[in-house]
Amino acid sequence: MAAKKPIAKSEVLIGTGRRKTAVARVWLKKEKGPFIVNDKPIEEYFSREAAKKTYEEPLRVVNRLGQFSGTIKLAGGGPSAQLGALVHGLTRALASYEPSFREILAKKKLLTRDSRMKERRKYGHAGKARKKKQSPKR
Template identity: 50%
Template sequence: MSETSAKTFSGLDKGAATAAPVAEDRSRPVHVQKLDAHGRAYATGKRKNAVARVWVKPGVGKIVVNDKDHEAYFARPVLQMILKQPLVTANRLSQYDIYATVAGGGLSGQAGAVRHGLSKALTYYEPELRTILKKEGFLTRDSRVVERKKYGKAKARRSFQFSKR
Protein backbone atom coordinates (compact mmCIF):
# COMPACT_ATOMS: atom_id res chain seq x y z
CA MET A 1 0.00 0.00 0.00
CA SER A 2 1.45 3.40 -0.92
CA GLU A 3 1.76 6.32 1.46
CA THR A 4 -1.00 8.39 -0.19
CA SER A 5 -3.48 5.51 -0.19
CA ALA A 6 -2.67 4.80 3.46
CA LYS A 7 -3.51 8.41 4.34
CA THR A 8 -6.86 8.29 2.61
CA PHE A 9 -7.64 4.82 3.91
CA SER A 10 -7.05 5.71 7.54
CA GLY A 11 -8.67 9.10 7.17
CA LEU A 12 -5.77 10.84 8.90
CA ASP A 13 -4.17 13.76 7.17
CA LYS A 14 -1.94 15.72 9.49
CA GLY A 15 -2.16 18.93 7.48
CA ALA A 16 -5.96 18.98 7.37
CA ALA A 17 -6.34 18.27 11.09
CA THR A 18 -4.61 21.49 12.12
CA ALA A 19 -6.35 23.70 9.54
CA ALA A 20 -9.90 22.49 10.35
CA PRO A 21 -12.12 25.07 12.07
CA VAL A 22 -13.32 24.38 15.59
CA ALA A 23 -16.65 22.53 15.45
CA GLU A 24 -19.60 23.88 17.44
CA ASP A 25 -21.08 21.91 20.33
CA ARG A 26 -23.75 19.82 18.60
CA SER A 27 -24.76 17.79 21.63
CA ARG A 28 -27.59 20.24 22.43
CA PRO A 29 -29.90 21.56 19.70
CA VAL A 30 -30.31 25.32 19.49
CA HIS A 31 -33.90 26.50 19.91
CA VAL A 32 -34.71 29.91 18.47
CA GLN A 33 -37.72 32.15 18.92
CA LYS A 34 -40.43 31.55 16.27
CA LEU A 35 -42.83 34.47 15.83
CA ASP A 36 -45.28 35.43 13.07
CA ALA A 37 -45.62 38.87 11.43
CA HIS A 38 -47.78 40.12 14.33
CA GLY A 39 -45.22 39.14 17.00
CA ARG A 40 -47.19 36.09 18.18
CA ALA A 41 -46.06 32.52 18.72
CA TYR A 42 -48.31 29.85 17.20
CA ALA A 43 -48.56 26.15 17.99
CA THR A 44 -50.96 23.25 17.50
CA GLY A 45 -51.90 21.02 20.42
CA LYS A 46 -53.65 17.66 20.30
CA ARG A 47 -55.32 15.37 22.82
CA LYS A 48 -57.69 12.47 22.06
CA ASN A 49 -59.76 13.75 19.10
CA ALA A 50 -59.39 17.43 19.97
CA VAL A 51 -57.13 19.80 18.03
CA ALA A 52 -56.28 23.26 19.38
CA ARG A 53 -54.62 26.15 17.58
CA VAL A 54 -52.98 28.48 20.10
CA TRP A 55 -51.47 31.95 19.71
CA VAL A 56 -49.40 33.59 22.46
CA LYS A 57 -48.49 37.28 22.63
CA PRO A 58 -47.37 39.65 25.39
CA GLY A 59 -50.29 40.97 27.41
CA VAL A 60 -52.08 41.02 30.75
CA GLY A 61 -53.05 37.36 31.07
CA LYS A 62 -56.31 37.24 29.12
CA ILE A 63 -57.18 33.74 27.85
CA VAL A 64 -59.76 33.45 25.06
CA VAL A 65 -60.95 30.05 23.79
CA ASN A 66 -63.26 29.95 20.74
CA ASP A 67 -64.08 33.68 21.14
CA LYS A 68 -65.21 33.16 24.78
CA ASP A 69 -63.43 33.77 28.04
CA HIS A 70 -61.74 30.56 29.18
CA GLU A 71 -63.81 30.53 32.40
CA ALA A 72 -67.04 30.60 30.36
CA TYR A 73 -65.87 27.95 27.88
CA PHE A 74 -64.32 25.59 30.44
CA ALA A 75 -66.82 25.91 33.29
CA ARG A 76 -65.30 23.20 35.51
CA PRO A 77 -62.41 24.41 37.72
CA VAL A 78 -60.42 21.24 36.93
CA LEU A 79 -60.40 22.07 33.21
CA GLN A 80 -59.34 25.66 33.95
CA MET A 81 -56.51 24.32 36.11
CA ILE A 82 -55.38 21.96 33.31
CA LEU A 83 -55.41 24.87 30.87
CA LYS A 84 -53.27 27.11 33.10
CA GLN A 85 -50.71 24.47 34.18
CA PRO A 86 -47.95 25.54 31.71
CA LEU A 87 -48.33 29.21 32.71
CA VAL A 88 -48.25 28.41 36.43
CA THR A 89 -45.25 26.08 36.03
CA ALA A 90 -43.33 28.70 34.01
CA ASN A 91 -44.47 31.50 36.39
CA ARG A 92 -45.91 33.52 33.47
CA LEU A 93 -49.58 33.67 34.48
CA SER A 94 -50.15 37.40 33.84
CA GLN A 95 -47.51 38.07 31.18
CA TYR A 96 -49.16 36.69 28.04
CA ASP A 97 -52.50 36.92 26.26
CA ILE A 98 -53.60 33.58 24.85
CA TYR A 99 -56.00 33.12 21.97
CA ALA A 100 -57.06 29.57 21.12
CA THR A 101 -59.46 27.86 18.77
CA VAL A 102 -60.26 24.24 19.56
CA ALA A 103 -62.40 21.68 17.76
CA GLY A 104 -63.27 18.01 18.14
CA GLY A 105 -63.58 15.73 21.13
CA GLY A 106 -65.10 16.65 24.47
CA LEU A 107 -64.23 19.36 26.96
CA SER A 108 -61.59 17.28 28.77
CA GLY A 109 -59.76 16.48 25.54
CA GLN A 110 -60.07 20.09 24.41
CA ALA A 111 -58.55 21.37 27.66
CA GLY A 112 -55.65 18.94 27.22
CA ALA A 113 -55.21 20.03 23.60
CA VAL A 114 -55.08 23.71 24.58
CA ARG A 115 -52.55 22.88 27.31
CA HIS A 116 -50.36 21.03 24.81
CA GLY A 117 -50.61 23.86 22.25
CA LEU A 118 -49.98 26.52 24.89
CA SER A 119 -46.87 24.71 26.11
CA LYS A 120 -45.48 24.48 22.57
CA ALA A 121 -46.31 28.12 21.84
CA LEU A 122 -44.59 29.25 25.06
CA THR A 123 -41.42 27.40 24.03
CA TYR A 124 -41.57 29.11 20.62
CA TYR A 125 -41.90 32.52 22.31
CA GLU A 126 -39.38 31.83 25.12
CA PRO A 127 -37.07 28.94 24.13
CA GLU A 128 -35.46 28.90 27.60
CA LEU A 129 -38.78 27.64 29.07
CA ARG A 130 -38.43 24.39 27.12
CA THR A 131 -36.51 22.53 29.85
CA ILE A 132 -39.06 23.48 32.54
CA LEU A 133 -42.10 22.49 30.47
CA LYS A 134 -40.50 19.33 29.09
CA LYS A 135 -39.61 18.15 32.59
CA GLU A 136 -43.28 18.46 33.60
CA GLY A 137 -44.36 16.54 30.48
CA PHE A 138 -46.39 19.33 28.88
CA LEU A 139 -44.60 19.14 25.52
CA THR A 140 -45.36 15.45 25.00
CA ARG A 141 -48.56 14.66 23.16
CA ASP A 142 -50.69 12.26 25.20
CA SER A 143 -51.19 9.47 22.67
CA ARG A 144 -53.97 7.68 24.55
CA VAL A 145 -57.12 7.48 22.45
CA VAL A 146 -60.34 5.49 22.69
CA GLU A 147 -59.85 1.90 21.57
CA ARG A 148 -61.96 0.85 18.59
CA LYS A 149 -64.84 -1.62 18.85
CA LYS A 150 -64.06 -5.12 17.58
CA TYR A 151 -66.50 -7.42 15.80
CA GLY A 152 -67.94 -10.17 17.98
CA LYS A 153 -67.68 -7.91 21.03
CA ALA A 154 -70.22 -5.64 22.73
CA LYS A 155 -67.61 -2.85 23.13
CA ALA A 156 -63.86 -2.71 22.55
CA ARG A 157 -63.17 -5.62 24.91
CA ARG A 158 -66.46 -6.44 26.63
CA SER A 159 -67.99 -9.73 25.51
CA PHE A 160 -71.69 -10.35 25.17
CA GLN A 161 -73.37 -11.91 28.22
CA PHE A 162 -72.85 -15.66 28.33
CA SER A 163 -75.94 -17.84 28.34
CA LYS A 164 -75.54 -21.51 29.11
CA ARG A 165 -78.94 -22.36 27.56
Protein backbone atom coordinates in the same frame (compact mmCIF):
# COMPACT_ATOMS: atom_id res chain seq x y z
CA MET B 1 -57.14 42.53 -2.65
CA ALA B 2 -55.02 44.23 -0.01
CA ALA B 3 -51.64 42.70 0.77
CA LYS B 4 -51.42 40.98 4.14
CA LYS B 5 -49.20 42.71 6.66
CA PRO B 6 -46.40 40.33 7.70
CA ILE B 7 -46.42 39.48 11.39
CA ALA B 8 -43.09 39.66 13.20
CA LYS B 9 -42.03 36.26 14.52
CA SER B 10 -41.66 37.53 18.08
CA GLU B 11 -45.11 39.21 18.09
CA VAL B 12 -47.29 36.10 17.94
CA LEU B 13 -46.42 32.65 19.26
CA ILE B 14 -48.23 29.76 17.61
CA GLY B 15 -48.78 26.30 19.07
CA THR B 16 -50.93 23.33 18.09
CA GLY B 17 -52.04 20.86 20.72
CA ARG B 18 -53.87 17.56 20.41
CA ARG B 19 -55.60 15.15 22.80
CA LYS B 20 -57.80 12.24 21.67
CA THR B 21 -59.74 13.77 18.73
CA ALA B 22 -59.56 17.38 19.97
CA VAL B 23 -57.28 19.92 18.29
CA ALA B 24 -56.33 23.30 19.79
CA ARG B 25 -54.71 26.06 17.76
CA VAL B 26 -53.16 28.67 20.07
CA TRP B 27 -51.97 32.19 19.21
CA LEU B 28 -50.18 33.88 22.14
CA LYS B 29 -49.18 37.53 22.47
CA LYS B 30 -46.71 38.90 25.02
CA GLU B 31 -49.19 41.34 26.54
CA LYS B 32 -51.45 41.36 29.55
CA GLY B 33 -54.99 40.50 28.54
CA PRO B 34 -57.68 37.84 28.32
CA PHE B 35 -57.61 34.42 26.71
CA ILE B 36 -60.41 34.00 24.16
CA VAL B 37 -61.54 30.45 23.32
CA ASN B 38 -63.88 30.06 20.33
CA ASP B 39 -65.04 33.71 20.70
CA LYS B 40 -65.76 33.31 24.45
CA PRO B 41 -63.64 34.26 27.47
CA ILE B 42 -61.74 31.22 28.76
CA GLU B 43 -63.47 31.47 32.17
CA GLU B 44 -66.84 31.09 30.43
CA TYR B 45 -65.73 28.25 28.12
CA PHE B 46 -64.09 26.24 30.94
CA SER B 47 -66.15 27.28 33.95
CA ARG B 48 -64.95 24.73 36.52
CA GLU B 49 -62.26 25.69 39.03
CA ALA B 50 -60.26 22.50 38.36
CA ALA B 51 -60.10 23.42 34.67
CA LYS B 52 -58.66 26.84 35.55
CA LYS B 53 -55.81 25.21 37.49
CA THR B 54 -55.13 22.91 34.54
CA TYR B 55 -54.93 25.54 31.78
CA GLU B 56 -52.86 27.92 33.95
CA GLU B 57 -50.29 25.19 34.74
CA PRO B 58 -47.90 25.84 31.78
CA LEU B 59 -47.80 29.58 32.56
CA ARG B 60 -47.37 28.94 36.30
CA VAL B 61 -44.45 26.54 35.70
CA VAL B 62 -42.47 29.20 33.78
CA ASN B 63 -43.56 32.08 36.09
CA ARG B 64 -45.40 33.96 33.34
CA LEU B 65 -48.95 33.88 34.73
CA GLY B 66 -50.79 37.05 33.67
CA GLN B 67 -48.12 38.15 31.17
CA PHE B 68 -49.69 36.66 28.03
CA SER B 69 -52.98 36.99 26.19
CA GLY B 70 -54.19 34.74 23.44
CA THR B 71 -56.74 33.43 21.02
CA ILE B 72 -57.53 29.73 20.98
CA LYS B 73 -59.58 27.76 18.47
CA LEU B 74 -60.77 24.38 19.72
CA ALA B 75 -62.36 21.68 17.56
CA GLY B 76 -63.41 18.07 18.11
CA GLY B 77 -63.49 15.91 21.21
CA GLY B 78 -65.22 16.52 24.51
CA PRO B 79 -64.54 19.08 27.25
CA SER B 80 -61.75 17.07 28.90
CA ALA B 81 -59.98 16.32 25.61
CA GLN B 82 -60.29 19.98 24.57
CA LEU B 83 -58.74 21.09 27.86
CA GLY B 84 -55.86 18.65 27.36
CA ALA B 85 -55.35 19.88 23.79
CA LEU B 86 -55.39 23.51 25.00
CA VAL B 87 -52.67 22.81 27.60
CA HIS B 88 -50.56 20.99 24.99
CA GLY B 89 -50.90 23.85 22.48
CA LEU B 90 -50.17 26.51 25.11
CA THR B 91 -47.08 24.59 26.22
CA ARG B 92 -45.78 24.29 22.65
CA ALA B 93 -46.28 28.02 22.06
CA LEU B 94 -44.37 28.86 25.27
CA ALA B 95 -41.56 26.45 24.33
CA SER B 96 -41.11 28.29 21.03
CA TYR B 97 -40.95 31.64 22.90
CA GLU B 98 -37.81 30.92 24.90
CA PRO B 99 -35.54 27.86 24.58
CA SER B 100 -34.99 27.67 28.36
CA PHE B 101 -38.75 27.11 28.85
CA ARG B 102 -38.57 23.91 26.79
CA GLU B 103 -36.50 22.08 29.42
CA ILE B 104 -38.67 23.28 32.32
CA LEU B 105 -41.91 22.27 30.56
CA ALA B 106 -40.45 18.92 29.46
CA LYS B 107 -39.53 18.06 33.08
CA LYS B 108 -43.18 18.58 34.07
CA LYS B 109 -44.19 16.37 31.08
CA LEU B 110 -46.33 19.15 29.59
CA LEU B 111 -44.71 18.90 26.15
CA THR B 112 -45.55 15.20 25.82
CA ARG B 113 -48.55 14.45 23.62
CA ASP B 114 -50.93 12.05 25.38
CA SER B 115 -51.21 9.32 22.74
CA ARG B 116 -54.10 7.41 24.34
CA MET B 117 -57.00 7.08 21.91
CA LYS B 118 -60.36 5.32 21.96
CA GLU B 119 -59.89 1.62 21.28
CA ARG B 120 -61.57 0.39 18.12
CA ARG B 121 -64.60 -1.87 18.27
CA LYS B 122 -63.91 -5.51 17.38
CA TYR B 123 -66.35 -7.71 15.46
CA GLY B 124 -67.79 -10.63 17.39
CA HIS B 125 -67.98 -8.53 20.55
CA ALA B 126 -71.09 -7.02 22.11
CA GLY B 127 -70.96 -3.36 21.09
CA LYS B 128 -67.81 -2.14 22.83
CA ALA B 129 -64.12 -2.82 22.23
CA ARG B 130 -63.64 -5.41 24.98
CA LYS B 131 -67.16 -6.30 26.05
CA LYS B 132 -67.95 -9.97 25.49
CA LYS B 133 -71.25 -11.45 24.36
CA GLN B 134 -73.26 -13.18 27.05
CA SER B 135 -72.63 -16.91 26.96
CA PRO B 136 -75.59 -19.31 26.85
CA LYS B 137 -75.83 -21.24 30.10
CA ARG B 138 -77.37 -24.47 28.70
